[in-house]
Amino acid sequence: MSKFLIVGLGNIGNEYANTRHNIGFDVVNAFVTKYGGSLNVDRLAYMAEVKWKGKTFVCICPTTFMNLSGRAFKYWLDKTKVPLENTLTIVDDLALPLDKLRLRGAGSAAGHNGLKDIQQAVGTDAYPKLRFGIGNQYPKGMQAEFVLSQWRKEELPMVRLKVEKCVEAIESFASIGLERTMNLVNTGSITVTSSKTGLTFSINGTGYTNTSGSFTNLAPGSYNLTAKNSTGCISAPRAIVLAAGSNCASIGDFVFKDVNGNSIAAGTSFQGQIKDFGAGPVAINQAWWQGRGSASNSA
Secondary structure, three states, rough: EEEEEEEEOOOOEEEEEEEEHHHHHHHHHHHHHHHOOOOEOOOOEEEEEEOOOOOOEEEEEEEEEHHHHHHHHHHOOOOOOOOHEEEEEEEEEEEOOOOEEEEEEOOOOOOOOHHHHHHHHHHHOOOEEEEEEEOOOOOOOOOHHOOOOOHHHHHHHHHHHHHHHHHHHHHHHHHHHHHHHHHHHHHEEEOOOOOOOOOEEEEEEOOOOOOOOOEEEEOOEEEEEEOOOOOOOOOOOEEEOOOOOOOEEEOOOOEEEEEEEEEOOOOOOOOOEEEOOOOEEEEEOOHHHHOOOOHHHHH
């Protein structure tokens, strides 16, 4: 069947906009916007219908408030006659760290009131869920305040990256099915967000052919990420650990250094040359000739 029901959980009202608990709304809105649609008030939900590659997506954000999400889910499930296995529910998850997504075809509500109500409405927990990790960095007894709080500024790059990954997961779910999409979503990715241009990137020094800064389908493990600028200077490595199921790592600007460890922004002009002594290129600039690289400091 080429029809799908995409459900984003959250609460209506300006006071809940851009909060952790409303990430399901944000993902659905991003997907609908990408394909030229807009969410409009309908029965028990904001609803939009969009088409992509011959497939129809009925996308809803329930207006019943989180704890009664099952009412909207069941109504639109019956109205659209979409099989339960062709639904995908996007929901926030306190048990997952911020860098993690998890896709499963079944699973308990894990204390989430919106999922509890859906399970009660449809009589099973065997329906696909895409869980968006929001972390759990809150003082004891402050869980409600945390989930209803807005994202911190330093969290936003990761949040935006994961929203994009969720949109891709919806597309993949409809194209290649749940199992194969799980293999993609539940592996890891590293994405570089840099203000500098003209950089190429490498994982573990295996060649600087990556120009996008995006590495996907990575197995859990440790990685050393480096960048090379247009003059051939290579940055100090960034050590990154992708834990099992930890989906996304977002890396900021790379910094290049001279022999004394002083930072040289990529693209900066300096008088001197670049030389490789076996551990990667080093800027042979004034710091070299006046510092520990000079003849007077050599053994």
